[in-house]
Amino acid sequence: MDVRTQFFTYGEDAESRLLLHDGSDFGPVTLAYETFGTLNPEKDNAVLVYHALSGSQHLAGTNPAVPGVGDRWDVSCRTGWWDDFVGPGKAVDTDKFYVICANYLGGCYGSTGPSSINPENGKPYGGDFPQIALADIVDSQLPLYDELGITTFHAAIGSSLGGMLALNFAARYPERVKRVIPVATGLASTTLTRVHNLEQILAIENDPNFCDGHYYDGPPPLRGLALARMISHKTFVSLHHMEARMTDRCEQEQDEFSWYKIRTPLESYILHQGRKFLRRFDANTYLQLLSAWTGFNLVRDMGCTDYREVFADCGHQEYLLFSIDSDCCFYPEEQELLRDELRGAGLKVDYVSVSSDKGHDSFLLEPELYTEPIKRMLEKENRRATPGSVLCAQAGLS
The missing domain is CATH 1.10.1740.110 (Rna Polymerase Sigma Factor; Chain: A)
Known part of the structure; x- marks a missing residue:
């Protein structure tokens, strides 16, 4: 599957600039993104995927080069980072779903970031690029969805840092997504x-x-x-x-x-x-994303008093959570807290505990442990988990 990165630009005039969390505005914004599958006439089969910390828009297939990225798009970037999970018949089946993944605002794979040229002086933004929050990354992609005509996503999926973005999107724009699949992530940055x-x-x-x-x-x-x-x-x-x-x-x-x-x-x-x-x-991109990750806290970011208030408008959503038992980046306790807070808010939650010896990166390396639960959720064939139940995924089993 050969794919090419596409680009969408907005914010070239004062009215369409991106409003950031600190009250300032920013533009123009270019987003590098890729799509897989076909958007149906009803535009209700779209699946949004947020990438992890050092990921990119290149989710699946082969992409030999991205305009403007140069040598940074090396051989390790050319095969999609979730290629074993996204494609015909795979966990996210592109014969059924239209999948979109965008490089983040602040990124270095084609989206506007510190290495991009500042139109005001013709030089790279560098240290003058605004310090962004995860909410800014979420908000920066909304005009792209509108341009594509996607009002509501069938599902939003995110792993690691991407899982935090999926949660932010689902909580702040609940009407825009029906199913949420956070993988090896948490509700807030921990002390560690x-x-x-x-x-x-x-x-x-x-x-x-x-x-x-x-x-x-x-x-x-x-x-x-x-x-x-x-x-x-x-x-x-x-x-x-x-x-x-x-x-x-x-x-x-x-x-x-x-x-x-x-x-x-x-x-x-x-x-x-x-x-x-x-x-x-x-x-610079690495610094931007680390800073945004460090500052992530849904209760504070949304001006709420607790997580029940955060997810108060999400009653129509269904959640599928994945936890990895050997994860020491997002420890299993973080997913257990997420599960409990979602259920405490009255939401429908399936919880999958993955048994792996590969640690946090299991979500990149072991599709056999994730495929069946994801397919069930996306294709509406999964059995609802009762409160307190846990689905287990081990090597060769799910």
């Missing part, structure tokens, strides 16, 4: 998440090449970005999976250390994870 994110932010900001975000005409903050990715990577994969992927090689670049010498495969592996990220991502 905020600590990890601050470590990553400081790693980038303390790189001497960062220059307050204005580094596009000079050397980029590669060492800071690599360190940030190393800090985060240990939360994305389980230790067992990390050990299984290590090789026997021990290597380091000359400028990485002056005194310490790499001497174990584990050290070499984690350095490799940091290095390869540099080829495909932008440090």
